[in-house]
Amino acid sequence: MNDILKWFGDEAKRLIATGVIILVILILIFIMQVIINRFQKKHRSRRAITVAKLIQSIIRYTIVIIGFIAILGVWGVNVGPILAGAGIVGIAVGLGAQTLIRDLLAGFSIVFENYYDVDDVVEIKGFKGRVIEIGLRSTRVQGWRGDVKIFANGDITEVTNFSKNPSVGVVEIDLDYQENLHRVLGLLEEKIGSLREVFPQILEGPNVVGIINMGPNSQTIRITAKTISEEHYAVERGIYRFAKELFEANGIKGPYQRTVVYYDKDNRKL
Template sequence: MNRLLMTTSANVLPAWLSERAEAIGVTSAKIIVILLVALVTRFLLHRGIRRLTQRTASGDTPVILRPLSDRARNSLKDSVIPSERRTQRAAAIGSVLRSFTSIVILSITVVLILGELGINLTPIVASAGVVGVALGFGAQNLVKDFLSGIGLILEDQYGVGDVVDLGEASGTIEGVGLRITRLRDNAGVVWYVRNGEIIRVGNKSQGYAQVVLDVPVSHETDLDQARQAMQEAGDALVRDEGWADKVLGEAESLGVEQITASAIILRLQVRTTTADQWRVARELRLRIARRFSELGIASPLPIMGMGPGETGQAAPGG
């Protein structure tokens, strides 16, 4: 009897071990296949994203977007995106896409592997949901900053080198990240602004700029002579080869802008390239002052001038 039991056990044990070994082998093979597919998929997607962002950074239109190239060209014909900004946008977009694809692939891979191991996913999913809610409450500001940063970069609201007004801080942009925007004001102070806290943006460096000079003259001044002098100063600046690349149109003397008890305000305006409006305004003031001095035109108050959006604040150096 004992010999029969031992014989039966000896026959059953190898069969059980064989079945378990076969099951483990099949499960291991499936897990290896899942990992290989995940790695290959991630590699191919990242490679495609990298190529797409490189072509975007170089200014080429990807094949998938070529049917829309004419429409985009018409809508952006007056907007030139410098290569540095284009590269920055492409890098940021590529980083977001790579992170997104990695998270999706990792999540799917983990779920498939746990399923092959026979682990019940319901408690894990429930726990992950609770943890996700807790993290969402704790990191909502961080998520808000990242989402706002993605929107700022995709919409090209501003880029490195732009002169902007962000409300509490204004100055020249030195760096744009997914969470933080760094800018330096006219006093040299570096400001770090969270993207989620940016409610409005005033960009003085997109498209073109407008120089508007309000020149006060005394009531006794010959207004026609003063207007002509201002027009001559503006025309001379436009014709000057040293300033031709900074001016986008003819200077225009608009005439009397305002009459006060102490002076008559005459206005001159000219369209310029972005970030050059302050230099052009300074040169125009100098030329108008010299021309007025030659003609003996009296100015009761200092000549005042404003670039776009300026309200008497100091202009960037240059």
């Protein structure tokens, strides 16, 4: 116990200096966070938010690295080789930093080549969701169920970005063969335009394409609508509901399964 107290007494200055450095690091990171948050409130574009997040990540890493080197200096470690670059390169290679460097370079490429931005909807390695953060080393994507998946930037080789262009909602409805196709298409073309007032995310349409398939029991018609990117799901549901209510009001029936029964001359079922 006496040895421990003696050590604390001998190293009091270094401990205090270390604590001050850590406190300064936390204060600088907090100030940076406040500045970035204010910037994001003023500039709400996806591109601005993405670049701000990247700058935040770069500054955070820089502050932590400089603080770490300062703490080493306080404890008597010769930081000259580290500052010169030779020491840090040796440490990086020793720790297998090829992967780290690959992730960092990939992070810069993703942002500056504009593969995707924060809040874009993307699909990476079969996982589809909204980008919630782009860092120097990784990208965080949140699925529609709320699950978050983290991808190392260096592992992202293929990306499908659903937010670059408008989306197209496609609705296919089956009709009974006994229904008059011209009457049904005419009703839809006359009434369906009212959906634009209900769904402001519609950019073009809805358009009644017409009949696209003739199956064993039904004929299929298609309706399309161009919407703001990834806003077509609600529009598709709205079109289905609109069509159902319109068909019910006008006595238009959907297909149903038919069974044909044959009897022989003695009225026995074959």
